[in-house]
Amino acid sequence: MLTLLLIVLAIVGLLAVMRREAGAVPAIAVLGVLGLVGVLFEAYVIGVILLILAAGVAVTGLPALRRSWLTPRLFTTFKKIAPKVSATERTALEAGSVAWDGELFSGRPNWQALNRYTDDGLSEEEQAFLDNQCAVAAGMCNAWDITQVRADLPQALWDYIKQERFFGMIIPKEYGGLGFSAKAQSMVLQKLSANETLMVTVGVPNSLGPGELLLKYGTQEQKDHYLPRLADGREIPCFGLTGPRAGSDATSLPDIGTVCKEVIDGEEVLGLRLTFEKRWITLAPIATVVGLAFRLFDPDKLLGEEEDRGITLALIPRDTQGMEIGRRHHPIGSPFMNGPIKGKDVFVPLDTIIGGEKMIGQGWRMLVECLSIGRCITLPSGATGTARYALGWSGGFTRVRRQFNVPVAEMEGVQEPLARMAAMAYIAQATVYQTANLIDHGEKPAVPSAILKSQLTEFQRTLLGDAMDVHGGKAVTLGPRNYLGIGYSANPVAITVEGANIMTRNLMIFGQGAIRCHRFVLDELAAKDANDINAFDKAFFGHTGMIFGNAARAFTMGLGIGKPSVPFEGPALAYAQDISRLSAGFGLCADAAMASLGAALKKREMLSARLGDVLSNLYMTSMVLKQWQHGSKVEGEEALLHYSCRFLLHRAEQALVETFDNLPNRAVGKVLNAIVMPTGRRWDKPHDDLARDIAKRVSTHSPLRTKLLANTWDSDDGDFPNPLAQYNALLVDYERAEAIYRTVNKAYAKGELPQTALHPEARVEAGLEAGIVSDEDAVFMREFETKVLEMLTVDDFAYDAFVRDRDTLIDHNAAKSPAENIESAPTPNTTPPAAPSAVDKTPEPETPETPRTR
Ligand SMILES: Cc1cc2nc3c(=O)[nH]c(=O)nc-3n(C[C@H](O)[C@H](O)[C@H](O)COP(=O)(O)OP(=O)(O)OC[C@H]3O[C@@H](n4cnc5c(N)ncnc54)[C@H](O)[C@@H]3O)c2cc1C
DSSP, rough: OOOHHHHHHHHHHHHHHHTOOOOOOHHOOOOOOOHHHHHTTOOOOHHHHHHHHHHHHHHSSSSSHHHHHHHHHHHHHHHHOOOOOHHHHHHHHHHSBBBBBHHHHHSSSOHHHHSSOOOOOHHHHHHHHHHHHHHHHHHHHHIIIIIIIISSOOOHHHHHHHHHHHSSSSSSSSGTSSOHHHHHHHHHHHHHSSSSHHHHHTTTTTTHHHHHHHHHHHHHHHHHHHHHHHHHHHHOOEOOOOOSSOOGGGGGGOOOOEEEEEEEETTEEEEEEEEEEEEETGGGOOOOOOEEEEHHHHTTTTSSSSSSSEEEEEEEETTTTEEEEEOOOOOTOOOOOOOEEEEEEEEGGGGGGGTTGTTTHHHHHHHHHHHHHHHHHHHHHHHHHHHHHHHHHHHHHHHEEETTTEEGSSSSHHHHHHHHHHHHHHHHHHHHHHHHHHHHHHHBBBHHHHHHHHHHHHHHHHHHHHHHHHTTTHHHHHSSOSSHHHHHHHHHHHHSSSHHHHIIIIOOOOOHHHHHHSSSSSHHHHHHHHHOOOHHEEEEEEEHHHHHHEEEEHHHHTOOOOOOOOOGGGGGHHHHHHHHHHHHHHHHHHHHHHHHHHHGGTTHHHHHEEEEEEHHHHHHHHHHHHHHHHHHOOOOOOHHHHHHHHHHHHHHHHHHHHHHOOOOSHHHHHHHHHOOOOOOOOOOOOEEEEEEHHHHHHHHHHHHHHHHTSSSOOOOOOSOOOHHHHHHHHHHHHHHHHHHHHHHHHHHTTSOTTTTOOSSHHHHHHHHHHHHHHHHHHHHHHHHHHHHHHHOOOOOOOTTTTEEEEEEEETTSSSHHHHHHHHHHOOOOOSOOGGGGGGGSSSSOOOSSOOOOO
């Protein structure tokens, strides 16, 4: 009996010590005292075991004892198995800062650290720009005209965005830019996502590229010359890193610069001779200044002793002799400017190097440092904006589209994707806004930038698929009335650029996070590199304490013992507490995976991706809670909070379970499962009741819909009809219309209206005649139905409208025999697709509606 009691007390005591990461001394005290009690009261076996354990903890836990014999042995082994960190990886790891991502990695997140980032919202000037200039720009876009007719933004829109300094959002006011906060930039790009070509065109110069590079690293002369010209659009920048040989592995770029001298106007000038081939460079076809990444060599040692000077960045004017620029690629779904750049033996003076001579060889560091901010803003904001527009259109369409005599939004099969879309839009909005807020507080969130880029563009992919599904044929049929299909087909661009999603998810989030965000790993690796045994001892045993602490916290919290203290209340409380529990489990699994796989983990990308998913979902849940805590709440939002948090935490747990199941060491997987989920999984997928409630709200005129669509382009005063404004207006009238539908349908079912009144308009007219619909209601319904029909209508075109080469046109219905038809068919066209000039031959598609004049 005493033995059992001592075992229980030892376990409880040790768990309490480990949970608090209280260190070796309390653990030795617990084991020592219980061991002595065992020996004194004749429970010798357990007493001796506990005393031996106490001695073991003393040897490993007390620095003075362990440093003399244990640490040297561990250090020797560590040096053999620790992964090698390449110079490129080290640069990436050292870029940016660690904030909330580090807290989640620690297993014991300090929520006060997140709350420290207060939110002051947008300035009046930023809000005014969002309300006015952004609405005007969005109102000048017609997706059909842009993609199918002119393959460009209209000239008036180019002039407007330059004049209003859309390209200068990140450029400070003293250089003539707008000097906007990260939050404002994000909200501008969300609003401009009404049209993806506009969003990309404005987003790219404000993201990673010459503007940001000059701001951070440019010489004063370069800043003074370029920044004002970039801000007002006199200069259009592009940035060329990618080439045919270097895509995801961008540092393998084969583009070369050689230091040399050239005689210009009789004077010898020190400069670079560049040979390069870049592709997919956004804005290149129209750029006036090209940011270029290349590897610099100095074979004649004109600049110093080193020959290979590393990746270097320069800013080269378009009209530099030898530069081949101007051709276009054809990105899927969106004709934003994108094309190749080439050059052979192009000479540029030394002062074209961004930051001057001192920044030679610093190119990769400069790029990854800038990426940590730009990648948090541009694509995630585009994804969030797209999500919100797609949700707004889908809610509107599914409410006014009736099948089986009811709006399709009333059908559960449609409610499921509608609710999912609402949650993804809500999560994306919170994540991008709160992360932008961290940036406004000076953070450079490197790991979150990979999370946001890949997760939110994946949301966009799912959400656009859902939007297409609930629209049925309406979105499948291309034409000026199709507000969704063109954006849907452009989605792969966001998936691919700024780090393709597969690589970002599988390699970067956990791969970088495990080293960058971990409290001890970077120190351990640095100690290894510096051969510093004391630093290693400190980091390694701190790490060991953290592992035991995480195991104890994950296990006890998994049993429901000891809820962590979090600064949340009400519906957010349980989710915040569970983030703390899962963070402990995640921290433990991350360490177990690193310890059991060592350097091999780098190649186990499927495991790395799942661990990255745990971190990503915990990060996004935290952002949702922060937004909830500090923002004003509207009716129905609580259901969306529950749906979103359950959706994310379910995904986090799923990723953990799949990690346990796939660890090569099955025993480690099973032990982890038992510690982290002692009572099984806690989060099911969101309940159907929540989905029904949310779907109803986003497909009707409700405070929740209004909140989700806040700061989108929703006015109908642009050059072209705005589908979102049209749906919003219909939803305001919907309840009245629904009551009339019900009245006439009921009367029709009872046989009180003529059998030939088959569609709503006919039934309203029949109802008017039968005296069951008032004159005012009939007038109202005629107008309402006309507007609904307009939203349901799709375009059709002349038979030959899509043909580029009229010689290939077959008249299938010519009054000839089939044999004659074959004979007269043109020979197969084996020539490459028509050159841009062939577009001239394309007939103007019939545009069923006349654009509004401004
Ligand atoms: C429309 C468009 C605009 C662009 N704009 C610019 C620009 O302005 N400037 C610029 O410099 N570049 C630009 N790019 C290039 C873009 O950044 C690259 O396309 C991107 O980095 C991926 O390279 P890749 O397409 O060659 O894919 P690849 O590198 O060939 O990759 C193919 C697949 O393999 C995966 N993969 C690669 N390595 C790994 C790995 N280690 N682990 C797991 N998966 C991996 C990738 O995720 C991808 O799915 C643009 C590209 C496009 C299409």
